[in-house]
Amino acid sequence: MDLTAAPFLGIPEYALLWALSAVCIGLFALRIAFFVRILRLAKPESRLHHIGKRLRMVMTDVLVQPRFFDRTSAVHAIVWPVHLVIFWGFVCYAVTFGWSLVKGLVPGLPIPWPEEIPIVATLVDLFGGIVLVALAIAAFRRYALRPRGVKRTVDAGIILVLIALVMLTSLAGAAAGIAGRGEATPEAWLPFAGMLAGLFTPSGAPALQHAFWWSHMGIVLGFLAYLPYSKHFHLLASPFGVFLGQTDAIGKMRADDSAEVEGRFDLRDFTWRELLTPLACAECGRCDRACPSYNSGEALSPQDLVHGLKEHVLAAGPLLLRANGGAAALRPAMNGAFPPDAVWACATCASCMEHCPVRNEHLPLITRARRRLVSHGAVDAHLRDTLTAFARYGNSFGQSERARAKWTQGLPFRLKDARKEPVDVLWFVGDYASYDVRVQNITRAVATLFDRAGLDVGILYDAERNAGNDARRIGEEGMFEMLAEKNVAALSHCTYNRIVTTDPHSYNTLRNEYPDYGLSAPVVHHTELLLDLVRGGALRVSPLSIRATYHDPCYLGRYNGVYDAPRALLRAVGVELAEMPRNRRDGYCCGAGGGRIWMEDRPGSGERPAESRVREAVALGDVTVLVSACPKDIVMFQDALKTTGNEGALAVRDVAELVLQAAAAFAPAAQEV
Amino acid sequence: MNIVVLMKQVPDLVEELEVDAGGTLLDRAWLRFITSEYDDHALEQALLLKEQHGGTVRVLALDMGEADEMLFTALAKGADSAVKLSGDFATGIDSHSAAGIYRHALEGASFDLILTGVQAIDDLDGPAGAMLATHLGLPYIGVVSGIDVDTANGEAHVRKEYPGGLLAEFTVDLPAVIGIQAAMQPPRYVPISRIRQTMKTASIDETAAQGERIAGAISVERMYKPERAGSATMLEGSADSIAERLLDILTEHGIGR
Structure with missing residues (x-):
């Protein structure tokens, strides 16, 4: 059997195959070269450390794809097996296609056709059939069930049809082969082709088999040419994206590396990894569904933001390359790729990144756009006032720094001044814990617990x-640097062994970012420290009988992986924990992060993230307390309880308040707080 | 379009204000200074006009409080030059003296427009701009919340907002002095990194404050915190008992029977 030896219209078929391959592979290569040139224009970024970790990410996220498993509903859960089948079917077909192509290009090559080897033929048949079933499910989901965030683009349709045609032509070719052999014993088990074999007559089968082979090769070659021009390019870019993904703590942001080229903001101002993100995007919509701002009807869709950058790469990239990196007037288009209202709607909860199956990194893009807007002074009035207050008073409340420790007034004991005497633990209290009257009683509860446990603790006061x-x-960025420098300077005059903080946002930067500014002490969250104190017996508690649910603060959970300490602490004081559907890495942001707490909601936007979260807790039915471990959560949820009319249904508490309640029985008689 | 902006520092109200032992001034030991909000608007308005018409913005300030920080911030926002008028302002300065200093600094200078805040919270006096205009022989218009400049005709159209939702537009020949109530946009935000950069690269011109105090100044007789003048008594209980108690009180004070 030599499928390409015969001439067609006087030209040997293998020559036609050479021509077709050259055109399609040429188109493919042109596009790849374009992308590579774009990435080479971009800024450098080091992504080759942690090789072992990177290989493990590829092993799991490329080969097994567990991030695809979305347990929030059957409509989403089905995607994991469906995509995995299509992926492995693709791998199988890519190998046999390459094999067939070589054999077709070089007639008489002394190797068999892939389908002549029984095990390969069976694999191709099984994958062909199963992938068709998977495609049917995928199409039904996309076009009939229409889940949110899943777009019905022309691109998506073309790809589904092309994959189906690749499978169908292969199965039909094998079926024609079976029909052609007639009653002869089949060489391999081909269940799906066997079902189709009845469609063909033995006499016409060889010609049809030949035609199907050609259609298969033609479609795959066409697909190859089309692929890098479509969202399907993710199948080539995303394995690189995964391998070159973030391996450092996501809570550590890169310093501002703006080129400071006046008036310029184009692709050269991004790093190559940032530009790889839109190329690797498969437009699955998982980031949108995970995004609290998107779900609340704010202007942000992480998917659209990434797609906007891709469109910009495609539109501006050629201009920039042609201008040889010269001054191309690209600023307006770039602003189009990052609409300010979308950029400002982000609460930096990192849920998009956590849920992205290809480990794309949305937050660095948003930060880059924000830094750009801030450098132009393009911030809304509320945010401007907050930033001005940070600069002037070092807090977002616009209150005097002299009032920072006012919450300590009325404590029946003296809290050490860490500036004046050495302490074991330095307590970095945080803004909301210090200044917000709704949170100060929690801060006093923490102080009381530390005192009861005999902890040698002090604060920085003013x-x-x-x-x-x-x-x-x-x-x-300049504000961050200034605040970090001031804090590090204050800390450098103190003697202490470790830092505890009552604020997950402070915790994140103290732990992950302050080391760059000279901080070397270990940093723990108050829930971690209290757990140690309870377990070590320093803090005596009698079990409560409360059924509660725990909300994972983004900067404690997703950012720093502290999921267990608060839960263990709650259990240690006898709280029976019920989990909300969105817990741990799926934890749903209260909407306050990334400066959102100081910005206006978009008029007419839908249910706010905190309201959604409060309703989720109420829907558990049998819990009386929504527990958190972040002062901003407390403020947001207390507000949401009122706006959703759930004040009677649920109480919002910090973990420390419940611990204090459990410790009440052991309070010294003179000390009632 | 060359614009001069006069800016000053006023006490920051986040700190508790105390009257000093003399009883006519704020106790400066606890005082902290902040840029006068109206002056910040005057600067913003000047920067907006510069963006529209080109030219320069020159900021003048008396050396009080955080004058350096204020001037560097103005430069970072886009002002072209900054002048600090140094002198002994430890006990503050009244508007007549300030106007005298500004007159001396600006006499003979070339400019199209002088903008300043219409008033400042530390004197609630207001005439500095008007006095300066009078002594420079220029027109003055105050409480302005919008300016359009017609460079061709050398005039400005300014808007004032009146109570009851009324706006009035005036035309004033340039050069002129204008007291700003509010700029056409809220004062812009300038990132810290740019202020820090400006502190490294730009410089503030410093000259000694000179000039005679303009006559007719007022002086503070006494400064004090509002004094409590009695208090209300709430009557509680049933309507009958309240009525009875009320009658007693009225009788007690000799009202009625």
Whole structure:
């Protein structure tokens, strides 16, 4: 059997195959070269450390794809097996296609056709059939069930049809082969081709088999040419994206590397990894569904933002390459790729990144756009006032730094001044815990617990400044630097062994970012420290009988992986925990992060993230307390309880308040707080 | 379009204000200074006009409080030059003296427009701009919240907002002095990194404050915190008992029977 030896219209078929391959592979290569040239224009970024970790990410996220498993509903859960089958079917077909192509290009090559080897033929048949079933499910989901965030683009339709045709032509060719052999014993088990064999007559079969082979090769070659021009390019870019994904703590932002080229903002101002993100995007919509701002009807769709950057790469890339990196007037188009209202709607909860199957990195793009807007002074009035307050008073409340420790007034014991005497634990209290009257009683509860446990603890009093975590995520890098420098300077005059903080946002930057500014002490969250104190017996508790649910603060959970300490602490004080459907890495942001707490909601937007979260807790039915471990959560949820009319149904508490309640029985008689 | 902006520092109200032992001034030991909000608007308005018409913005300030920080911030926002008028302002300065200093600094200078805040919270006095205009022989218009400049005709159209939702537009020949109530946009945000950069690269011109105080100044007789003048008594209980108690009180004070 030599499928390409015969002439067609006087030209040997193998020559036609050479021509077709040259055109299609040429188109493919042109596009790849274009992308490579774009990435080479971009800024450098080091992504080759942690090789072992990177290989493990590829092994799991490329070969097994567990991030695809979305347990929130059957409509989404089905995608994991469907995509995995299509992926492995693709791998199988890519191998046999390459094999067939070589054999077709070089007639008489002394190797068999892939289908002549029984096990390969069976694999191709099984994958062909199963992939067709998977495609049917995928199409039904996309076009009939129409889940949110899944777009019905022309691109998506073409790809589904092309994959189906690849499978069908292969199965039909094998079926014609069976029909052609007539009653002869089949060489391999081909269940799906066998079903189709009845469609063909033995006499016409060889010609049809030949035609199907050609259609198969033609479609695959066409697909190859089309692929890098479509969203299907993700299948080539995303394995690189996964391998070159973030391996450092996501809570550590890169310093501002703006080129400071006046008036310029184009692709050269991004790193190559940032530009790889839109190329690797498969437009699956998972980021949108995970995004609290998108779900609340704010202007942000992480998927659209990434897609907008891709469109910009395609539109501006050729201009930039042609201008040889010269001054191309690209600024307006770039602003189009990052609409300010979308950029500002982000609460930096990192849920998009956590749920992205190809490990794309949305937040660095948003920060880059924000830094750009801040450098132009393009911030809304509320945010401007907050930033001005940070600069002037070191807190977002616009209150005097002298009032920072006012919450300590009325404590029946003296909290050490860490500036004046050595302490074991330095307590970095945080803005909301210090200044917000709704949170101060929690801060006093923490102080009381530390005192009861005999902890050698002190605070910085007036010298503490906002840690700058949110200022940095607003894109005000200079503010972050200034605040970090002031805090590190204040800390450098103190003697202490470790830092505890009552604020997950401070926790994140103190732990992950302050080491760059000279901080070397270990940093723990108050729930971690209290757990140690309870377990070590320093803090005696009697079990409560409360059924509660715990909300994972983004900067504690997703950012720093502290999921277990608060839960263990709650269990240690006898709280029976019920989990909300969105827990741990799926935890749903309260909407306050990334400076959102100081910005206006978009008029007419839908249910706010905190309201959605409160309703989720109420829907558990049998819990009386929504527990958190972040002062901003407390403020957001207390507000959401009121706006959703759930004040009677649920109480919002910090973990520390429940611990204090459990410790009440052991309070010294003179000390009632 | 060359614009001069006069800016000053005023006490920051986040700190508790105390009257000093003399009883006519704020206790400066606890005082903290902040840029006068109206002056910030005057600067913003000047920067907006510069963006529209080109030219320069020159900022003048008396050396009080955080004058350096204020001037560097103005330069970072886009002002072209900054002048600090140094002198002994430890006990503050009244508007007549300030106007005298500004007159001396600006006499003979070339400019199209002088903008300043219409008033400042530390004197609630307001005439500095008007006095300066009078002594420079220029027109003055105050409480302005919008300016359009017609460079061809050398005039400005300014808007004032009146109570009751009324706007009035005036035309004033340039050069002129204008007291700003509000700029046409809220004052812009300038990133810290740019202010820090400006502090490294730009410089503030410093000259000694000179000039005679303009006559007719007022002086503070006494400064004090509002004094409590009695208090209300709430009557509680049933309507009958309240009525009875009320009658007693009225009788007690000799009202009625």
